[in-house]
Amino acid sequence: MKQNIQSKLMEMKSLRSFFESTQQDNLDFVGENNHVIFWSYELSTGEMTVTEGLEKLFGYSPDELPQSGLSNSFFCPESESMEENPDDYISRQVPFDLEYKAVRKDRSTIWVKVKGNPVFDSNKEVIRYNGVSRDITAKVKKEEELAEAAAQYRTLLEQSAQAVYISQDGKFQYATPQMAEITGYRMDELIGMDFDQILDEESIQLVLKRVESYLNGKEPGSQELTVVKKDQTKRIVKLRSSIINYKGKLALMGTLLDITEKKQALELANRLAYYDVLTGLPNRNLLHKKMDSFLEAAQEAGVMVALLFVNLDHFKTITDSFGHQAGDEAIKEAGSKIEEVMPETGFIARYGDNEFVALLSYADIAEIEELAEKMIRDVPLALSGEIKDAPTIGISLFPKHTDSAESLLHFADIAVYQSRRDENRQQHYRFFSPCMEADVLRTNKLANDLKRGVELKQFHLVYQPKVRLDSEKLEGIEALIRWEHPEYGPISPMEFIPLAEKSDHIIGIGDWVLETAIQDMQKVDLPLILNVNVSMKQLLQASFVQKIKDLIERTGFPAERLNLEITESVVAYNIEETIEKLEQIKELGTKISLDDFGTGYSSLSYLTRLPIDCLKIDRSFVSELEVDDAKKTLIQDMIRGAHGLNMEVIAEGIETREQAELLKSYNCEKGQGYYFSKPLLFSDLLNYIHSQK
Numbered sequence: 001m002k003q004n005i006q007s008k009l010m011e012m013k014s015l016r017s018f019f020e021s022t023q024q025d026n027l028d029f030v031g032e033n034n035h036v037i038f039w040s041y042e043l044s045t046g047e048m049t050v051t052e053g054l055e056k057l058f059g060y061s062p063d064e065l066p067q068s069g070l071s072n073s074f075f076c077p078e079s080e081s082m083e084e085n086p087d088d089y090i091s092r093q094v095p096f097d098l099e100y101k102a103v104r105k106d107r108s109t110i111w112v113k114v115k116g117n118p119v120f121d122s123n124k125e126v127i128r129y130n131g132v133s134r135d136i137t138a139k140v141k142k143e144e145e146l147a148e149a150a151a152q153y154r155t156l157l158e159q160s161a162q163a164v165y166i167s168q169d170g171k172f173q174y175a176t177p178q179m180a181e182i183t184g185y186r187m188d189e190l191i192g193m194d195f196d197q198i199l200d201e202e203s204i205q206l207v208l209k210r211v212e213s214y215l216n217g218k219e220p221g222s223q224e225l226t227v228v229k230k231d232q233t234k235r236i237v238k239l240r241s242s243i244i245n246y247k248g249k250l251a252l253m254g255t256l257l258d259i260t261e262k263k264q265a266l267e268l269a270n271r272l273a274y275y276d277v278l279t280g281l282p283n284r285n286l287l288h289k290k291m292d293s294f295l296e297a298a299q300e301a302g303v304m305v306a307l308l309f310v311n312l313d314h315f316k317t318i319t320d321s322f323g324h325q326a327g328d329e330a331i332k333e334a335g336s337k338i339e340e341v342m343p344e345t346g347f348i349a350r351y352g353d354n355e356f357v358a359l360l361s362y363a364d365i366a367e368i369e370e371l372a373e374k375m376i377r378d379v380p381l382a383l384s385g386e387i388k389d390a391p392t393i394g395i396s397l398f399p400k401h402t403d404s405a406e407s408l409l410h411f412a413d414i415a416v417y418q419s420r421r422d423e424n425r426q427q428h429y430r431f432f433s434p435c436m437e438a439d440v441l442r443t444n445k446l447a448n449d450l451k452r453g454v455e456l457k458q459f460h461l462v463y464q465p466k467v468r469l470d471s472e473k474l475e476g477i478e479a480l481i482r483w484e485h486p487e488y489g490p491i492s493p494m495e496f497i498p499l500a501e502k503s504d505h506i507i508g509i510g511d512w513v514l515e516t517a518i519q520d521m522q523k524v525d526l527p528l529i530l531n532v533n534v535s536m537k538q539l540l541q542a543s544f545v546q547k548i549k550d551l552i553e554r555t556g557f558p559a560e561r562l563n564l565e566i567t568e569s570v571v572a573y574n575i576e577e578t579i580e581k582l583e584q585i586k587e588l589g590t591k592i593s594l595d596d597f598g599t600g601y602s603s604l605s606y607l608t609r610l611p612i613d614c615l616k617i618d619r620s621f622v623s624e625l626e627v628d629d630a631k632k633t634l635i636q637d638m639i640r641g642a643h644g645l646n647m648e649v650i651a652e653g654i655e656t657r658e659q660a661e662l663l664k665s666y667n668c669e670k671g672q673g674y675y676f677s678k679p680l681l682f683s684d685l686l687n688y689i690h691s692q693k
Contacts, residue, residue, distance in 0.1 A: 035053070035056070035057060035134060035135040036051075036053065036132060036133070036134045036135070037050050037051050037052075037053045037054055037057055037132070037133050037134075038050065038051045038130075038131070038132050039051070039074070039130070039131050039132070039133065040128055040129070040130045040131075041090075041116075041128055041129045041130075041131075042127070042128045043090070043126060043127060043128060043129070044127065048074060050062075057110075057112075057133065057135055058076050058102060058104055058105065059104040059105030059106055059108075060076070060104075060105050064105065075100070075102065075112070075114060075133070076102040076103055076104070077100050077101070077102055077103070078100070078101040078102060078103050078109055084096075084098070085098075086098070086114065086116055086129075086131075089116065090116070090118075090129055093118050093126045094118070095115075095116060095117045095118065096114070096115065096116050097113075097114075097115045098113070098114050098115075099111065099112070099113050099114075099136065099140070100112060100114070110135055110137045111135070111136045111137045111139075111140040111141075112133055112134065112135060112136065113133070113134045113136045114131060114132070114133045114134075115131050115132050116129045116130070116131035117129065117130055117131065162178065162255040162256065162257045163175070163176055163178035163179040163181070163182050163237075163255065163256040163257075163258075164176045164178070164179070164253070164254070164255050165179055165190075165253070165254055165255075165256070166244070166246050166251050166252070166253045166254075167195055167251060167252050167254070168246060168249055168250070168251040168252075170194055170195050170196070171192055171193065171194055171195070172190050172191055172192065172193050172195065173191065173246065173247075173251065174191070174246075175187060175190045175191065178256075179256065182227055182229075182235060182237060182256055182258050183198045183227060183229055183230065184229035184230035184231055184233075185198070185230050195207065198227050198228060198229075199225060199226065199227060199228060200226045200228050200234065202226065203225035203226045203227075206223055206225060207225070207239075210223065210239075210241070211252075214243055214252075219242070221240075222238050222239060222240045223238070223239045224236060224237070224238055224239075224259070224263075225237050225238075225239050225256075227256070235258055235260045236258070236259050236260045236263045237256040237257060237258055237259060237260075238256070238257045238259050239254055239255070239256055240254060240255050240257075241253065241254030241255070242254075273285060274286035274289070276335075276349075276350040278328055278331055278332060278335075278350070279331060279332055279335035279336070279350050281335050281339065281348055281349055281350045281356075282347070282348070282349040282350070283349060283350055283351075284349060284350075284351050284352070284357075286349060287347070287349035287351065287357055287359075288405070290347060290359075291359065291405035291408070291409075292405050294347065294359055295398055295403070295405055295408075298361055298398065299399070299403070303361045303362075303363075304361065304362055304363070304397065304398065304399070304400070305359065305360065305361050305362070305397070305398040305408075306359075306360055306361075306362050306368045306395055306396070306397055306398070307357065307358070307359050307395065307396050307397075307398070307408045307409065307412045308357070308358040308359075308360075308368070308371070308372060308375075308393050308394070308395050308412065308429075309351070309355065309356075309357055309393065309394040309395070309396075309409070309412035309413050309415065309416045310338060310355065310356040310357070310358060310375060310391045310392075310393050310416075311354060311355050311391060311392045311393070311394075311416050311420065312330070312331070312334055312354040312355075312379075312391050313354075313390070313391070313392050313420060315327060315330065315331070315353065315354035316354070318330050318385060322385060326385050329384065329385065330383050330385055331350075331353075331354070333382045333383050333384060334356070334379050334382065334383065334391070335348075335350060335356060336382065337375075337378050337379050337381075337382035338356050338358065338375055338379065341371065341374050341375055341378060342358055342360065342371075343360055343371075345360060345361060346358060346359060346360030346361075347359040347360070356391075357409070357412075358371075365397075368395060368397075369429075372393045372395065372428075372429040373429070375391055375393065376390050376391060376393065376428045376429065379391050390428055391428065392416055392419045392420045392428045392429070393416060393419070393428060393429035393430075394411075394412045394413060394414065394415030394416025394417065394418070394419060394429070394430055394432065395412060395415055395429060395430065395431045395432065396408050396409075396411035396412040396415060396431075396432040397431070397432070401432050411432040411436075412432060414432060414436045414437060414439075414440050415430045415431060415432040415433075415436060416430070417440065417443075418430055418436050418439060418440075442488065443495075443499065445487075446485070446488070446491065446495070446496055446499055447499045447502070447503055449485065450496065450499060450500055450503060450505040450509070451505050451508070453483060453485070454505075454508055454509060454512055458483055458484050458485065458486065459481055459482065459483050459484075459509070459512065460481075460482055460484065460681075461479050461480065461481060461482070461513065461516055461517060461520065461682065462479075462480050462482055462679035462680055462681055462682075463477040463478065463479055463480070463520075463679060463680055463681075463682065463685045464477065464478045464480060464672060464677060464678070464679040464680070465477055465672070465676055465677045465680075465685075465688060466478060466529070466531065466650065466670055466671070466672045467670065467671055467672070467676050468669060468670055468671075469660060469663055469664040469668055469669065469670060469671045470664060470669075472660075472676070473692075474526075474528065474688075474689065474692045475528065475529060475670065476528045476529030476530065476531055476563070477521075477528055477529075477530065477531065477685065478531040478532075478533075478565070478672065479513060479516075479517035479520075479530065479531065479532050479533075480493065480533075480679050481493060481497075481509065481513055483496050497535075501535055501536070501537060504537065506535045506537050506538065507537055507538055507541065510534065510535055510538040511538075511547070513532060513533075514532055514548075514551060515551065517530055517532055518530065518551065518555050518557045518562075519555070520682050521557065521561075522555065522556075522557060523682075523686075524685075524686070524689060526689060527558075527561060528561070528689075529561055529562075529563050529591070530557075530561055530562055530563065531563045531564075531565055531593065532562070532563070532564060532565065533564075533565045533567075533595065534564045534565065534566050535567075536566075536567070539566060539578075539581055540577070540581070544581070545581065545584045545585055545588070548562075548564075548585060548588060548590065549588055552588065552590075558589075559588050559589030559590050560589045560590070560591070562590045562591070563590070563591040563592070563593055563613070563614070564585065564590060564591070564592055564593070565592075565593045565594075565595040565616065566582075566592065566593070566594060566595060567594075567595050567596055568594065568595075568596060568597065575609070578610075579609060579610060579611070582610060582611050582612075583611050586611045591613045591614070592611060592612055592613055592614075593612065593613060593614040593615070593616050593650070594607075594610070594612050594614070594615050594616060595616045595618075596616065596618040597615050597616055597617055597618060597638065607641070607642075607645055607647075608645060612645075612647055613647065613648065614647055614648045614649070614650055614670075615638070615642040615647045615648070615649050615650070616649075616650050616651075616652060617635060617638055617639075617649065617650070617651045617652065617668075618652065618653070619652050619653020619673070620653075621634060621635055621638075621651075622635075622651050622652065622653045622654055622655075622659055622663070622673070623653060623655075625659050625662055625663075626656065626658045626659060626662065632662070635651075635663070635666060635668075636666050639666050639667055639668055643667070648669045648670065649667075649668045649669055649670070650668070650669065650670035650671065650672060651663050651668050651670070651671050651672070651673075652671075652672045652673060653672075653673050654671045654672065654673030654674075654675045654676065655673055655674050655675050656675055657675065659673075659675070660675055
């Protein structure tokens with residue numbers, strides 16, 4: 001084995017002559033291959049016989065092989081590339097099959113596969129080794145490329161956001177770590193587990209239908225499933241799968257992508273887009289989206305639909321008086337109650353700050369009237385704040401009024417506006433009627449004409465006397481504004497004052513009233529008290545007190561003869577700010593009256609804190625006083641309460657002598673109304689005053 005084999009190496013020119021020479025007859029190959037050499041090694045002589053191609057395989061001619069052992073000469077291994085070399089096997093007289101990296105003469109490397117088998121004589125002694133050496137560089141390179149690709153693919157799978165699995169007969173055969181993350185089960189628990197063990201019931205049915213589609217030759221698309229994790233929490237996943245052949249059998253290979261957060265984000269975006277954050281009710285976007293389909297379904301079914309436009313009249317007063325948090329709470333409570341009284345088949349949405357829209361089918365108009373009355377009755381009871389705001393409701397009907405969703409909303413809005421305008425309304429809801437549209441056009445024109453009305457001197461004042469009930473002696477007058485519109489003629493203050501307040505024109509109009517009334521009263525030779533109404537927006541101006549002070553100083557009108565009448569809505573705005581303003585006005589010497597007491601928001605707890613000189617009982621309590629015992633009791637209680645707070649009392653709307661006598665008997669100090677005098681032009685007032693002397 002350690003002898004020099006170079007001199008004993010013979011290269012055969014043909015495979016046939018090689019095999020004949022080396023006595024090999026098990027030829028399992030065809031043709032000659034310069035990348036394959038066959039060799040035979042005689043143990044007794046050290047002679048090595050090889051087929052042609054040695055130089056092409058290793059780069060050495062037979063004469064150039066190194067003069068060392070067989071392994072390091074003929075096989076040309078790279079240093080330490082063979083864990084065991086052929087010498088080791090030959091010494092043990094056993095076959096060998098080795099792959100190793102060989103170093104060619106030019107120092108390049110190739111991969112070689114060498115196989116050697118011992119040949120025994122009749123005494124079972126090894127006489128030679130026959131073998132083959134083959135260049136397998138291309139094969140090894142291909143295997144390395146495949147291994148690298150497989151490693152990259154596995155890394156890609158394992159680092160992917162998607163979980164990958166293979167299932168056969170409904171059981172997991174393979175899963176990536178992401179499957180464990182999504183399901184909460186360990187990898188060893190997943191393998192062999194039934195697919196339906198990780199799904200909810202609805203998702204199991206979806207998967208069964210998916211399998212059925214495959215069996216029918218259809219390729220289903222992606223699906224959303226609900227995975228039930230090991231800890232019973234749930235995740236939403238998107239499934240994609242296809243049929244593959246796995247280990248000789250059909251299988252399903254699929255991916256699961258966890259889209260739980262994405263779904264939650266989409267649901268949140270959807271809620272923000274279509275639901276009101278404060279109440280949780282659908283918003284106007286969803287209402288508009290639903291209305292067309294709602295009406296189409298109603299038309300197909302031949303049923304009628306009602307739309308109720310619900311408005312909380314005094315919502316702004318609540319927020320102004322008690323803050324936005326109180327306003328938000330009122331909206332939530334009102335919305336909850338409206339939703340509660342709605343029939344299950346109806347639809348309710350928050351449409352605006354203080355507006356809700358209800359949509360429902362009905363068989364009889366009485367159903368809608370009953371629902372409206374229930375809302376009006378129950379919503380104030382649901383409010384936890386001090387102001388119990390009853391809603392005003394406008395109602396439009398499909399298909400009676402229109403078959404258009406947009407018009408249905410518009411008509412109900414018109415109806416609610418008309419209902420709010422009616423100060424003498426007996427009920428807080430109205431059905432739309434075509435004549436209302438003309439009223440709206442009129443209202444819009446009046447609102448636009450208000451500012452020009454002052455500039456064009458379309459307004460004038462009238463004055464209504466106020467008397468002491470015990471003597472019927474004239475004590476003062478109230479200045480009342482009137483508007484002579486060039487197109488519509490006389491406009492009631494009940495119609496244009498709310499428009500002026502809404503548009504802020506009330507400030508300019510109010511300033512004009514104060515200035516004009518004082519100028520007129522300076523022409524009267526009696527020291528009468530001038531009573532002037534002041535709106536909430538006037539009072540809450542930062543400059544209002546200074547305006548009054550400047551007006552008094554400029555005109556020289558006695559401050560003690562000026563009485564400013566404020567309404568209960570002013571009182572309810574912001575009690576602390578209101579008290580501060582009223583006290584500043586009182587410091588000027590001016591008097592203050594609380595107008596329309598009993599119709600709005602005041603409570604005795606407010607009255608104890610307000611610097612009020614006089615309480616004015618609204619005309620609604622005086623009307624029919626003679627025949628209404630409840631009103632008699634109520635007015636007497638009001639008068640006693642006011643006197644207990646050192647306030648005088650004046651009753652307005654007195655129309656009969658009997659009313660005047662009753663009020664006098666209740667110790668009401670002053671009275672005002674048509675029984676004494678209607679409102680008079682200034683020239684007529686002068687005549688009235690002259691007649692009273």
